[in-house]
Amino acid sequence: MTTKAYVVGVGMTKFEKPETRDWQYWDMAREAGTAALADAGVPYARVEQAAVGYCFQPSTAGQRAVYELGLTGIPVHNLNNNCATGSTALMVARQFVEGGIADCVLALGFEKMSRGPLGGGARGGAADVGGSTSPVARHYGIMAAAHGFEASPPTAQIFGNAAREHMERYGTTEVQLAAVGAKNHRHSANNPNAQFQDVHTVDEVLAAKTVHRPLTKLQCSPTSDGAAAAVVVSERFVTEHGLQDRAVEVAGQAMTTDTEESFASGSCIDAVGRPMSRAAARLAYERSGLGIEDVDVVELHDCFSVNELLTYEALGMCEEGASGKLVESGATTYGGRWVVNPSGGLISKGHPLGATGLAQAAELVWQLRGEAGARQVAGARVGLAHNIGLGGAAVVTLLRKA
């Protein structure tokens, strides 16, 4: 590694329910990309390569998107990794910069979705994990049968089954799961970019429509359109352009995919990625020299309330099984040990697959620069982003402001 990588500019669109705005994916991409470049004070002409993430648009949609910013002829790498797509784009950009291949790379992610649960285009969809013979799909079936749960593919059911397993194994309660939804909805009230800004009590979260027991609608990420972007540059670029004030260091990052541990135990919790997240966190801590004790603010992948709890455990914020108590204690909201998902998280900010990982990075950059307005986490210096996709990939990124 020849240099550290820095994020010097971020931008995002407001996340929206599909068909709310009359926009195409390139409109979203232009809006987010333009905002990130303006935030960095870097013209598009300085961008040397682009790493573009999306799941449901056609091949070379990344070109169609960046052509809105300029026709400079730069390499465009179109990436997808289900719900971890945005972080995959960020990781590829970061690796090009750290390797000295480019001094300035644009990471851009977007998704124009259809209405309905994780509504995609025609292409596979987020719960398509490689056909019924894939190790992932096979094990979902086996585990669900072993626990007497429904064996059905949609993502809500897979995570709902993991929630039931958590309740059985650790005594986690429906109230604790609902507390995640209530917290993240409350946080989003201060986020103008969030799809929802409404506040709900734990009782309201519990009383909302059941999607897959025990998960109610207010504990599930909605289907969303939107885009987000980050300008990733080398130390040299920071110095040459006098961007020290804007620059947030990528202190450490790791992506992991499934291992035997995902499937061997027959546990739904393992299959939805707790081991994958734990491994990614361990590597990111090792690479950055930071630990969870150094972290002030976290944006994590609360696609469903249960996954926020599983991720507390994977990141080392509490012992295995203790996450329900942790959220109930207030340790993960303002005034607590960490603020988790100040943006509202996927549950209330929304979840356009290709954009989510980059929107997490945007939120952390604003937090670490002290620019997060009413949702500012006081004195935040180190942020952690966690983004996961079934199929599968977990990305953990540590960001630090000097």
Add this chain to the structure above:
Amino acid sequence: MTTKAYVVGVGMTKFEKPETRDWQYWDMAREAGTAALADAGVPYARVEQAAVGYCFQPSTAGQRAVYELGLTGIPVHNLNNNCATGSTALMVARQFVEGGIADCVLALGFEKMSRGPLGGGARGGAADVGGSTSPVARHYGIMAAAHGFEASPPTAQIFGNAAREHMERYGTTEVQLAAVGAKNHRHSANNPNAQFQDVHTVDEVLAAKTVHRPLTKLQCSPTSDGAAAAVVVSERFVTEHGLQDRAVEVAGQAMTTDTEESFASGSCIDAVGRPMSRAAARLAYERSGLGIEDVDVVELHDCFSVNELLTYEALGMCEEGASGKLVESGATTYGGRWVVNPSGGLISKGHPLGATGLAQAAELVWQLRGEAGARQVAGARVGLAHNIGLGGAAVVTLLRKA
């Protein structure tokens, strides 16, 4: 850049007409990946990251594919770039290695297609270049109207119109275009991995069914299933594993995307990518210190006969407009100045989108190692691969055997 990158192992499946073999994309990927690792003598456990290319399979199909090789939990980056997808995977792998991010990266590409012209899955398709308002689509329409050509999206029509423009502007003949088809079909007779091994005279190529005037079926790449892979490693890895004999150096590589030049002139030839290819070649020459005069063997993107001619000009093998005469002179077959598409090219080897760029690399590695059997180009030391996708991206790669 901290190190040079080397290809130490390559593999591919036979390319097949869709539905010929009863296989899924992960079967193809396992076959090509296993072959590449065996060729390198490197166990999958040594692979640190994977760059996986495909256009029509679902998100995280790359994981589904590499899980067939092992469940080691490495980062997987799923890439697409229309017909240049395979080279995009190779480029990402190469950049990770050259930057010192990883010492061993697997580049893997595959496509399981449907029958019919460039038959894809449900997703966009190769001729989907971002909707009717995209600069690409808009300009195809304008240009086609200006020339009195049909304004219709399928790829064959776009390239057919470029062929007619080449005939009008430079006096290129239908016989010269057919000579490309005849040459590449002849070459493939010696390639057991090619979809076709049949030999056709120029007259037979001319007499074949017209796809879009002047292009006949024997001048068009077929729809194909298949996979290809390359193991890309650092200089240190080559030395530590004693792979000097297997190692082929990536001497220079570049990807370009569209610029104003693609559209400003109103030329079909420009819109299908001659300027993009020329720019990529120029950069690859500059980065490698090599020129076309150093090249012995070329694998280029003959999706249609006309594109082989356009690429001769883009690579500097002849003056603009002189490519028809060049192929007719025999300069681009055995006994000529270069051997172009010894594998049979896309026209006769087949064109599974995600695999094509990596199959080109495989052919060149075999040629440069002297392992190409009956189709060996005598004394080949330097090879050039050219892969292009509408939408768009052109990748030129120079490979050298010490």
